[in-house]
Amino acid sequence: MAVSLISNTSFKISLSRDAIIADYRLAYRSRVASLIGRREVMSGKAKFGIFGDGKELPQLAMAHVFQPGDWRSGYYRDQTLAFATGISSIQEFFAQLYAHADVAADPASAGRMMDAHFGTRSLNEDGTWRDLTSQPNSASDVSPTASQMPRAVGLAYASKLYRRLDEQQQFSKFSKGGREIVFATIGNASAAEGLFWESINAIGVLRVPAIVTVYDDGYGISVTNESQIAKENISELLEGFRRPPGECCDGFDIYVVKGWDYPALIDAYHKAADVARIEQMPSIVHVSELTQPLGHSTSGSQERYKSKERLEWEAEYDCIKKFREWIISEGIASADELNRAEEEDRRTIEVIRQRAWEDYLNPILIDRQELIALFENLIRKTSHSEELSALKAKIQVIQAPLRRDLSAAAHQALFLTRQETGPARQALAGWHAKLQYASHDRYNTSLYLEGAGSAVSVPEIKPTYSQNSPVLMGFEVLNAAFDAALQREPRLIAFGEDLGRLGDVNQGFRGLQDKYGPLRVSDTGIREASILGQAIGMALRGLRPIAEIQYLDYVLYALQITSDDLATLLWRTKGGQRAPVIIRTRGHRLEGVWHSGSLMAGIIHLVRGLHILTPRDMTRAAGFYNTLLRAEEPALLIEVLNGYRIKETLPDNIGEFTIPLGVPEVLRPGEDITLVTYGACCRIALEAAEALDRAGIDVEVIDVQTLLPFDIHHNILESLKKTGRIVFVDEDVPGGTTAYMLQEVLEKQGGYSWLDSPPCTITGQPHRPAYGSDGDYWSKPNTEQIFDSVYAMMHEVNPLKYPGI
């Protein structure tokens, strides 16, 4: 029997009775998973639970049009969509709830993220790409509300590029002619975030195949739409984005559908998907009248903030209840049939849950058994047998032990027996070390790539010069490098404000849009967060974006997405997804508060997971771009703003030479003091070193070149061993990046033991740079200040030779 679900005469959908009942059963199973999941948290078996109850129906409707190759960029309510599409299984959902730290059990995050944070694996274990066109894809979820939106821009934009760029057709693992749709989901309250509006606008401007669903349950935790959304109605606000009917012009198709109305939901998603797949145009689906039967999460109870009337309404309009009523009233199934199915499904979910729990717990129980056996051996030998027996008893009685319980007990035992030796203690120490090693692998790996694709392992190719090598302006050197890169790497796509037609504000891309076309080199709106998101989404789909943020000061707008999404991606998926985004920016040397700031400490500490490159000139910038494009990792590169018009010699191998990451360069050898700096400060430091030379002080100036990674071979230590004195210089705030460099050299490299004088940091003022040349001089470290600090250090050492000034 086929059931017709029709909303108008031009568009007919019919589903078989079995398909409808299958939908009902999946909705029901998903609800049971939520109920049981909550119970597991309440009973202490899991730490936190957030579930998709009350939002099952729109997700089933979405799943009807979700095809292999498509992408989801959503949030924690999407379990039903995940189950229906194969993005997650119910057992994987429980494994994640229990924090099962194993990729095989929780492919989304290997136990690193809380429950309902979905994500498919795009990469094989060896780091090679899977065929993304034959699997359902989900970008790895993040918790900050609306942060799933910026990358949805790029995920959808990739479909457009794959359809329109001939050179992309060879990359068949990523797209089948750009037919892939991106399904973005977001809550009503999160639609109050700027990221939502910025991303909607970007999707509209780029005209890309995204279907954005807003699940409207009237609340964002306890706060109602009255305080979230003007007019309390998101689709009314979005009206201005609507595409006029019957015309193929700009904008979105907008659907407003009740979350319990199955035929209407099926109808809306079919229409939206057709438009997205064929026309590549976006839609917004505002799903209203949704509920939260279990409340927001396990952290609180909704009875505290929802009225009795509201709770009664939610019970009445529960989407599964309404779906059930509809199925019975349409004669698709009887109440008895559904009751029987429900009973079976409840049992099934319990079985799945139990399996997930045992799979999680058993390896830990085995670890405990091993530990107890080791304890028993040691108890027979040690003079601390009583304390060890008590420790053993303590871990033996824990019903569901954690590995940290075992680690702490072993640690305590090793401390107690610290004055003893023998094989029994040695075996325990070995076991403890093995646990630390395994735990490091469970929780601390994959921040960066190791081996294949790692930027650090790209071999160095030195620049070559000949008599004919031309001397050009800095920007022309970059321009030649970008030209060669676009030629060499068909997946390279560059974009940013003024990057397309103008070729960027300093002309690094001059003429390249004309040469490579408006899709390879393009302009964007002023929307830094979604420029970044655009890059992340594209990179997730195999493209190689260079995303330009016009000035370093405006990286702040994109910093949250860089930090929360890009920087954590490889780590939070334990190597399951990567996005080798190159963020290009320029800074440190223009004018005034917001064009010459140095926010470096904020950045380096917030984006671990990226490489941070600070080339002092454009040749070095070009070499770093070449290195990054041969690797598969994300990075931020900051060009020195006043370097574009300084003359440099163009390497003959501009398209090939690479500069290694994490390798400082000695710019001026010296014997008395080591001066460590980077980027724009190199020039000032060299000037100061020349002046100090005239005063009889021989300064070794070192350019660290990259802040992340930092001096991986400990070359700076070698310089310090020679000079015994060290100064760190930059234009960040006091205690900022100079303090970071100081820690790297003195603590990590062990430099403290080579110091003959106290270390010194020379920085900018704690405020932003003031306007004008004098404002700049007294806001940032200047040549005279560096001279004075270094001179004072030598005066302290030898006042006779270096009398006070």
Ligand SMILES: Cc1ncc(C[n+]2csc(CCOP(=O)(O)OP(=O)(O)O)c2C)c(N)n1
């Ligand atoms: C940027 C940010 N602010 C606050 C939170 C805490 N928070 C988590 S969910 C949530 C409410 C979201 O409501 P809504 O978007 O309507 O989604 P719903 O949970 O109702 O489905 C809040 C405030 C967060 N995760 N991220």
Ligand SMILES: [Mg+2]
């Ligand atoms: Mg809500």
